Amino acid sequence: MQVPPNNHETLGDSIAWGGCTIIYLLGQQLHFELFDFSYQVLNIAEVDSAATGSSNKSAYFSQGWEVLLEAMRKARRLNNHVFSMLKARCPFEDKQACAIKQSGAPLHRIKFENTVSCRESRLDSA
Template sequence: MAGCTIIYLLGQQLHFELFDFSYQVLIISEADTAAPGPSNKSPQGWEGLLEAMKKARRLNNHVFSMLKARYPLDDKQACAIKQSGGPLHRIKFENRVSAFEILPQK
């Protein structure tokens, strides 16, 4: 939870999800099981590892959703870098809707 909080407050959640190894493995395994054609069996022992990765992803998403609901970050102005190496100013990153705002309230 502490790591997710630091990542969120620094505005690096999208980078975390992009570069986290377990997220990439899960995306590949989900795409492999959804692909039509002959079923490719995963190597022995991977089921437990994939379940642990799914549990960690659910926990991370829950922590990020709680933080977005309680401490929404303002839209940030950032500077991106062009392929030529020059800066591209005033790129705006929009905040996304929190899961707590979408879910029905009791």
């Protein structure tokens, strides 16, 4: 009896690349990292393991979460790799942006530093 391949065996890392590319091009990487549930769980697990010490296993491991946490770490490493590749190959251009203050009021005219466009090659300027 043959076991059907799972999605990762069929599609590989293409889902992560596609999702991270869309998030990056929309300028939402920081929001993604802030609001992604798995990132929050990993942060809590890391703080908990640091607080209890490396010799004691935390409550997450005693509840059998080690497989889930390892899968989340793997996904975070992949996402970080994709984002770093996108930043290296396609940095954002000089543009105006709007930030939000803690009070909720918009803060206009934030200017990002000028970087090489993704449409220009570094060799063209040499």
